[in-house]
Amino acid sequence: MKAVRISDAPIEPASELAALAGLGGGALASFTGIVRNDGGVTAIELEHYPGMTEASLSSLIEAATARWSLLGAVITHRVGIVPVGGAVVVVGAASLHRAEALEATAFLIDRLKTEAPFWKREHYADGTAKWVDAKASDDARSDRWA
Numbered sequence: 001m002k003a004v005r006i007s008d009a010p011i012e013p014a015s016e017l018a019a020l021a022g023l024g025g026g027a028l029a030s031f032t033g034i035v036r037n038d039g040g041v042t043a044i045e046l047e048h049y050p051g052m053t054e055a056s057l058s059s060l061i062e063a064a065t066a067r068w069s070l071l072g073a074v075i076t077h078r079v080g081i082v083p084v085g086g087a088v089v090v091v092g093a094a095s096l097h098r099a100e101a102l103e104a105t106a107f108l109i110d111r112l113k114t115e116a117p118f119w120k121r122e123h124y125a126d127g128t129a130k131w132v133d134a135k136a137s138d139d140a141r142s143d144r145w146a
Helices: 013-021 052-067 098-115 136-143
Strands: 002-007 027-034 041-048 070-078 080-083 087-095 118-124 129-131
Touching: 002 052, 013 027, 013 070, 013 087, 027 098, 041 070, 052 070, 052 098, 070 098, 087 098, 098 136
Parallel strands: 002 070
Antiparallel strands: 027 087, 041 080, 041 118, 070 087, 118 129
16 A cells, blocks of 8 residues: 645544554554744745655655565645644555564655655744755755665
8 A cells, every 4th residue: 555645634644544554564653744833933834846746755655665565655745834733744654563664654754855846934923934945954864765
């Protein structure tokens, strides 16, 4: 089971991971990214390149399933305006054993941060907003999977 979903609707992590839990494996690992109040941020706005984004995320899942013995993987990403406390992304991997699920989940989120065509703008309490630049730390985490 491999699933990619991009939506402007709120994400319910348990719902996104439910199908993986039923695959009969011994491990289900996941990561949920949540909007944090970092320096007065009230919300973030996410844009993407439709079609290209889904293909990019599907390619990441294919790479993970080729590298680890997975029963399934999911990536769900939200677009639009997401308030502080809202889930932005859920990544999950199911396998027979924990090591594969944990490593695949880390791989998927690390690579998603640098390879998927999403753009993020932070909105602040004073009414201003600014686009967020790519981070060298994200590049470094992604590079470790080369």
